Amino acid sequence: MNRRHFLAGVAGAGTLAGTLTLGGAGRAFAQAGQPIKIGIVIPLTGATSQFGTTMSAAAKAAAKDINDAGGVNGRMVEVLIEDDQSNPEAAVRAARKLIDVDKVVSIGGSYASAVTSAIAPLCYESKTVLFTSSGADSITKTPHNGYIFRTSPTVTLQGTRVGQYALELGAKKMFFLGPQTPFAQNYIDIISGLFKDAGGTGQGLIYEDKRASYRTEVDQALRTKPDVIVLGGYVPDTSVVLKDLYRAGFTGKKIGFSFGVNPVLADGVPAEVSEGTASLVPSAAEDSPAYKTLIGKLGKPALDSYSCQVYDHVVLTALALASDPATAASGVVVHDKVRAISQDAAGTKVTDVGQALKLLADKKAINYDGPSGPLAFAANGDVEGVFFRYEEVQKGKLTLLKVA
Numbered sequence: 001m002n003r004r005h006f007l008a009g010v011a012g013a014g015t016l017a018g019t020l021t022l023g024g025a026g027r028a029f030a031q032a033g034q035p036i037k038i039g040i041v042i043p044l045t046g047a048t049s050q051f052g053t054t055m056s057a058a059a060k061a062a063a064k065d066i067n068d069a070g071g072v073n074g075r076m077v078e079v080l081i082e083d084d085q086s087n088p089e090a091a092v093r094a095a096r097k098l099i100d101v102d103k104v105v106s107i108g109g110s111y112a113s114a115v116t117s118a119i120a121p122l123c124y125e126s127k128t129v130l131f132t133s134s135g136a137d138s139i140t141k142t143p144h145n146g147y148i149f150r151t152s153p154t155v156t157l158q159g160t161r162v163g164q165y166a167l168e169l170g171a172k173k174m175f176f177l178g179p180q181t182p183f184a185q186n187y188i189d190i191i192s193g194l195f196k197d198a199g200g201t202g203q204g205l206i207y208e209d210k211r212a213s214y215r216t217e218v219d220q221a222l223r224t225k226p227d228v229i230v231l232g233g234y235v236p237d238t239s240v241v242l243k244d245l246y247r248a249g250f251t252g253k254k255i256g257f258s259f260g261v262n263p264v265l266a267d268g269v270p271a272e273v274s275e276g277t278a279s280l281v282p283s284a285a286e287d288s289p290a291y292k293t294l295i296g297k298l299g300k301p302a303l304d305s306y307s308c309q310v311y312d313h314v315v316l317t318a319l320a321l322a323s324d325p326a327t328a329a330s331g332v333v334v335h336d337k338v339r340a341i342s343q344d345a346a347g348t349k350v351t352d353v354g355q356a357l358k359l360l361a362d363k364k365a366i367n368y369d370g371p372s373g374p375l376a377f378a379a380n381g382d383v384e385g386v387f388f389r390y391e392e393v394q395k396g397k398l399t400l401l402k403v404a
Contacts, residue, residue, distance in 0.1 A: 040079055062079070065315075133151060159187045163191035167194065231261060234259055246272065261278070316341070316368070320341055323360050339377060
């Protein structure tokens, strides 16, 4: 086959790249002009959907910023957004489509731990990088061979911070109430251990979700005379538990996590029901230029950490690929180059993706920090150096207490 026939075949049929074995330069040539596809699996519906809309907007904003800067090595970026429906089975179907049909180089979003646990093997077995906002420690203990990067704090860290905060508030007896999740028992063990070490007591109960009442479980918890209830559920079941605690006359402290105690919950239950309920939220880099720029683009006064993380999932993929223009875009390249563009101590500190792409085009090293914060990853893929927002419902609205 001479060069003229090769070019005609590519232009006319568009299928030659799939039938020939090409070297790195050949693959890059075959890909030229085609968009780089990045998958996003997020909860647009279901129990964990409170952040889905802003996650989607953040992913699209990242793609626009990249494309406005000229794309990645001359190619545009396309984000393909799939609704996991807050359901592992739906998430598996979505991931299979993205990997097998759309041929994405990475998947981002992946919020609920049950969803991430379900799709993780599909990703690392296909050498598709998975960026996740999930917390379950077990996720990065899988044999993922470096194909999982977690941008959210782990369950161990979140549980430890909640337990420490409860102790700071003077609590002595803790009871955990939450549905069956990959992290529920871990939370009970971690927080109970902290209370025991401090001379107190800790117990827990794991319930079935999607129920109209948890009064039986609440009564069982209150028989232990706790002075703090830790709420481990998502918004729908946490709303019901809070109502049952209110009806039961519980006046002690209540602390939850951002996936259950957030503005959606505060807006959805009577103010007297949620009053005084505290929440720990992984914090975005609220003082950074990247964060301030992103909320401006999205027209928001503030933005949750999870949506900021999704923005960074898309950007990390693009910058990793841009750092190696001679190699065809793939999950392997993303796997190999993420740390080089996000935690190179000798690289230029950069928070703007357009500037980062220009520096890489000039063959200069970078150290990217995004709206979600610094993006240095431990050997197992867990992000390092995270902050939390401590919030409390006051008169029906979440009020910031501190960031630490």
